[in-house]
Amino acid sequence: MYYYNDFDASFVAERNRQFRAQVERxxxxxxxxxxxxxxxxxxGLYLQLHAYMLRVAIPxxxxxxxxxxxxxxxxxxxDKGYGHFTTRTNIQYNWPQLRDVPEMLDALAEVEMHAIQTSGNTIRNVTSDHFAGAAADEIEDPRPVAELIRQWSTDxxxxxxxxxxxxxxxxxSDTDRAVMKSHDVGLRIVERDGVRGFEVWIGGGMGRTPMVAKRLxxxxxxxxxxxxxEAILATYNRIGRRDNKYKARIKITVHENGLDEIxxxxxDEFPRRRAVFGGEDQALLAEITAAFAAPAFKNTDPAPYFAARDADPVFRAWSDTNVTAHRTPGYGIVTISLKAHGATPGDASGDQMRLVADLGETYGHGDIRATHAQNLVLPHVPLADIPAVHAALKTLGLATGNIGLASDIIACPGMDYCALATARSIPVAQGIATRLEELKIEHEVGHLQIKISGCINACGHHHVGHIGILGLDRAGVENYQITLGGDASETTAIGSRTGPGFAYDEIVPAVERLIFAYLDLREGEEETFLEVYNRVGMAPFKSALYDAEARAYAAE
Incomplete structure (x- = not known):
């Protein structure tokens, strides 16, 4: 991975020095x-409902x-012993004292981290595929390009x-693991006639006006x-709306002006921008790429992994969901769930973070990832070592085998923390996950993405959930709208609203009815929730949600 040079270190130190003086004032x-x-x-310092919140960048x-x-x-x-991993692969601390924030930033600088541009009307943390450098289907590691963009865009x-x-x-890769088409600009590295370049997508976003990016x-x-x-951003900076912050994102600029005009x-702007680049950026990219060289992979016998799968049904079930094929034979990609049933999605305690750090150091070539789905990843683990990793994860409640299943819920902090939220998200996620554990049906249900936002800003990505839940305030009462058919993959789609919302104490039973409706409707165990929805449409799911007979049947 990339490590700071002298310029990076001095830049961050000077920013921290300036901010320390501002905090004192x-x-x-x-x-x-x-x-x-x-x-x-x-x-990166916000003022939330109860305290300041510091958002730290994890590029x-x-x-x-x-x-x-x-x-x-x-x-x-x-803080209070934990951090919260977010859908932009940042980490947030919800309870710092203002006087301590400069010391926190100095501590981050010691390990080449910062909180710069994790807020504000600027270019935010660049995201990428959390399997980058390990995925079998990628044509190259996209992180050097992401790092180049980070350096260019900072300040x-x-x-x-x-x-x-x-x-x-x-x-x-063709598989989108970064929800690329929900971004203001999405880049996919492609190869045409033996030459590599980029597909460029523009104008994606969620929030109160969700849109899927268009190919520019x-x-x-x-x-x-x-x-x-630079040409894209200069155009946006020039014609993007500043009279209404709800219409100021580039997705609205593209929508109002049309893709062809943009x-x-x-x-038209591009040649002027290109003329001032003298190739230094490509030399820098070559240096950055060298920093992302693949680890020295070991040639190990994978037999212990398969023996453990045969001997231990719990390990087998966990590895079915949490271990993904690696591009290197004899290796696996291990995803560590931060979604134990009943836990707060995305939260990790200090002890849990240290355990993952130890496992990454001992078994994973020192490489660890945070995901937009609020989990952690060890991208390079020899198959032979995965049983030991699983055993260690069990000691601190990190061995939940639910990646991609219904309890692997994305949820924003909601009204428990956020000053913008209009409803709670965390208790809803906890309630759904707890109920799924009681029913013992997750593995039968299979791949199902539930995403929850506590306000219209959609930090929980509810628009692209197979089941999306949006919490709103209705005359001082929490009300939860449900959308169905969203898709966060390469076939990105915005979900459709089912109808009237549900009260706080009704939302978990409503989700349960949807899941049982899916089980009744599917044609074979391999047909996923999204595939069933795309085949049969909204009507049978809407009936399960709202028909009195269906509700009474589900209650029995």
Whole structure:
């Protein structure tokens, strides 16, 4: 992975020094909260319902053991013993004291981490495939490109005050594991006639107006990436709306102006941008790529892994869901669920983070990933060592075998923490997962993505959930709308609303009815929930939700 050079280290240190002075001025009253707000947001510090919240960047989800151990230290020293992994592969601390934040940032700098551009109307944390460098289906590791974009975009003077926040994702396979088409700009590394470049997608996003990105360019030569991104951002900066923050994202700019007009303006701007690039970016990309060289994989006998699967049905069930094929024979990709039944999705304690760091160091070539689905990954584990990894995970409640199943729920913090939320998300996720565990049907149900947001901003990605849940305030009462048919994969789709919402105490039974309706409707155990929905449509699921007879039957 990429490690800081002298410039990176000095840049972060200077930013931390500046922010320390700003915090001191806020504490002594020299700055009001309104004056302090834009300064703290530039450094990832929010003011939530109960306390400040610090959002730490995990660029493209990549961690090493030292970084994860430091995150554990921060959780125990400055928070309540845990951190919350988010859908942008960041980690949030919900309870820091303002006076402690500069010390937290200095501690992050010790392991080459920071909180810069995790907030504000700028280019946010670049995301990528959490299986990057390990996936059997990628044409190359996309993380060097993501790192190039991170370096180019950090403190870019032209793009610090965009109309709204701007999110970029980079993938390198036909399979989309980064929800690329929900980003302001999505990049897919492709090969055309033996030459590699990029498909460029623009205008995706969730929030109150969800949209799937549109293809702006079929093929962009590799050397043109940064000037083309500058052309996109310059166009957006020039014509994006600033009169209404709800209409300021680039998806609205594309929608209101039309894709052809946006393409024309970008292509007009592009030659001017390209003319000022002298190839230094490509030399830098070559240096970055060298930092992402594959580990020295070991040639080990995988027999212990298969013997453990034969001998232990619990291990077999866990490995069925949590272990993915690696591009290197004899290796597996291990996904560690942060979704134990009844737990808060995405939360990890200090002890749990240290355990994962130890496992990554001992068995995983020192490589650890955070995922947009709020889990952790050891991308390079010899198959022979996976039984030992599983045994260690069990000691701290991290061996839940539910990746891709119904209790692997994405959920935002909701009204338990967020000042913008209008309903609770965490208790709903906990209630659904607990009920699934009681029914013991998850493995029978199979692949099912449930996603929950506590407000219209959609941080829980509910729009692209097979079952999406949106919590709203209706005259002071929590009300939960359900959408069906969303898709977060390469066939991205926005879910459709089923009808009237459900009260807080009705939402878990409603989800249960949907699941049992699916089991009744499917034609064979291999047909997934989304496949059934796409085949039969909304009507039978709507009937299961709202018909009095169906509700009475489900209650028996």
């Amino acid at each position: 806020r504490i002594d009253g020299s700055l009001t909260e309104d004056e302090f707000k834009p300064l703290r947001l530039m450094n 493209y989800g990549s961690l090493d053991p030292a970084k994860l151990r430091q995150l554990a230290y921060l959780a125990e020293r400055f 870019h003077p032209e793009f610090q005050f965009l109309p709204r926040k701007f999110k970029i994702a980079v993938i390198a 360019r079929d093929f962009l030569p590799r050397a043109d990436l940064l000037p083309y991104l 393409r024309a303006q970008v292509e």
